Amino acid sequence: PNGLAVQQVVEAALEQLLGERVRLCSSGRTDAGVHARAMPAAFATSRELPLRAFIEGTNRYLPDDIAVQAACRVPDGFKPISAALAKHYRYTILNSTIRSPLDRLCSWQVRESLDLPAMIEAARCFVGRHDFAAFRASNCVAKTTVRRMDSVVINQVGSSINIDVVGEGFLKYMVRVMAGTLVDVGRGRFAPGHVEQLLHEGNRQKAGVTAPACGLCLIKVFYPDNSTECEQLIPFPNQSAIFVGSSSAPQRTICTPSSPQSSPP
Template sequence: MATIKLTIEYDGTDYVGWQVQPNGISVQQVVEQALCGVLGEEVRLHSSGRTDAGVHARGMVAHFHTFRQLPESAYREGVNRLLPRDIAVRGVEEVNEDFHARFSARGKWYRYSLYLAPVRSPLAERYSWHLRSRLDEIAMARAAAGFVGCHDFSAFRSSSCEARSTRREVFSVELLREGELLHIDVKGAGFLKNMVRVMVGTLVEIGLGRRPEADVPRLLREGGRPAAGRTAPPQGLCLMEVWY
């Protein structure tokens, strides 16, 4: 039996998220159907994590097992011919049978993009959160440094998050300007549901002067989701890379 690792890129706008769900079409469902068309057998993808409805990915990693022996090009070119234009297999690799896309992962890189301009951009609206107000980016960067390290992120997760432990390690949080776009790059060992989006929502409120920079360490100490900032809209978030 072969274990195949896929790196998948997708625009999540029209999907209910990565994971198969009863209320709509998911990215996982579409990719599994395409794999079935190439392999002639049903397979189950095991991913490095989940993305919510509207969230995008440049580097979602998933693996599956198969008894078929096909060249790697069949899983890339063959599967891509059966996928819609908003999903593509970008990389294929046969890996050891003990590889697991989720449990073997050592870290992830998420990028959240803010579009800062007085007028909305039709080309940017699918991939960023449009804000018309000026942000204090220096205050945001200072506050972002408070997330780095191993902390209890219970204040920065969805109320529906089912994770047993709320402690997570964040390696870095960096702000990067690119014209009218402000990217917030978050790298860490793992993340709770909506964690990055709540972190961004909190940083935006700091940038708008609606809460002090000191709120980040306070929230990490005291917990409590209602005290943190809003959950940033999904379209600004993109899973950039998973490393092993």
């Protein structure tokens, strides 16, 4: 509550670069402590700069834990939140009795041995269109709790367990409650079929714990193939971007800062 939001920091950097006030419109909001590899956000500007100048110039004014990695021109009026087709979140669990100093800020340490096959079986229940009322924060004010999940995949690499969730949209704390419930399945507290029961009953009190924010990361926001054409400085997928609108003023710009920690709404 007392810290600066990533949005404020990026807006300040853009204002220094452009010499005019900028207001970002992002592709969504994340909880305090949640990370993001890609968070598209749009803004309008009357300045006309090469895409590379937007990328390098903005980064010059950003702190080390936030970076802009690509730039795109999009039609004026492009809204990153309404144009998004789906989002990809990853929740990372460190399943070890020994803490990892390097991973402690981006994973949830669970000391008990987890039953991975049971967790995978339970995760399959999430796929499809369901009522996720049991998997949301108590103060969630969404008009509907029905959401479509395209895939929920669990993989283990060494002591790290990744829960990758792709869906059209998410409720407040939804992925974190899903992760906490799957961990409780892995602990043997719930049977795998309990997830299906929760989806039918919608009782939050019967679901698992809300997993810590530190383990959650927004990996990618998906858009139609023809919505953006990015100039990329870093040639790897899932990167962040600044998207710049048409050459006519005012330009519509989208900015996706990459940050190890997104700030509270």
